[in-house]
């Protein structure tokens with residue numbers, strides 16, 4: 001009870017803190033992404049206590065402590081703290097991919113494929129085999145099996161299977177990953193996971209990071225998303241693999257000097273914010289269920305911290321909803337379409353969820369009896385309309 005109250009107070013402490021000595025920040029519950037969390041005063045205190053060595057020479061103790069901690073959590077030999085999830089994904093894939101022709105097999109909705117600026121082509125000269133998951137949730141081992149490219153002279157052989165978990169907030173079953181892992185490894189193919197939100201998958205499914213770790217040769221774990229750190233992502237793998245990634249990081253201009261403060265705060269966030277994720281998932285599920293009860297459709301089932309919304313049946317656009325919510329300090333993606341993704345995190349209060357539901361209820365009431373709208377929205381959502389009605 002006391003812990004829960006402290007967490008709640010912590011949630012609110014940021015919103016009332018003075019900025020630049022005299023300004024007060026406006027209360028904003030930003031649900032556009034879990035990258036939208038703001039570092040708290042407490043986090044700045046942690047940063048002050050960090051060591052100040054040079055990480056390019058791997059001489060910073062706070063960075064080394066974070067890397068040891070995450071390698072241990074995931075059961076891998078070594079880790080490398082980097083600036084972003086895009087960097088840790090691309091470094092891992094580049095380190096696995098030695099010599100074209102080669103390709104990466106992945107879910108067609110994967111971040112590494114559609115949201116990393118074509119990095120696979122740029123950094124690794126790699127082809128991609130995108131798999132359209134027929135069940136709408138995750139690609140299966142059977143789908144992987146039929147899509148593996150072999151050594152035929154016309155093909156670019158599959159060298160890596162890249163899994164994303166969670167993907168759009170959806171948890172991939174551990175047993176399915178294991179089947180894929182066994183299959184891939186039996187063919188000499190490396191297994192990578194874009195685990196930007198593997199923390200969420202682990203907290204929700206009860207599968208430990210170490211259990212997940214056994215199924216992959218490399219893992220990329222974002223720290224600036226649900227974990228709530230201001231900056232960073234960390235990759236793990238074997239010692240020689242991480243050494244290769246460290247070298248490639250320097251090549252990409254990603255060697256950073258006094259990174260200790262960022263590592264220290266990320267370390268603190270893993271220990272303190274990860275345990276709050278289950279509560280965040282409950283909030284997301286409550287919001288999703290309430291919006292469904294008010295006539296909306298969910299593009300995907302809500303399994304963790306993401307609510308993928310389709311407001312078409314209510315006659316209201318997400319832009320209209322966003323405009324109403326903004327009056328109460330709640331921010332969601334707007335636009336003129338009827339679909340959007342909302343992502344919850346540790347700085348969203350229960351009261352904000354209540355407020356959201358009330359606002360939506362009042363707004364939908366005004367449009368009661370109006371014609372359902374045509375389905376429009378961001379291409380990233382509409383391109384995969386598995387469950388969009």
Ligand SMILES: Cc1ncc(COP(=O)(O)O)c(C=O)c1O
Nearest residue numbers: 084085086087111194196222233
């Ligand atoms: C699933 C996934 N992987 C990787 C990334 C990349 O992270 P970053 O923005 O730190 O480059 C993101 C960012 O949103 C993501 O959602």
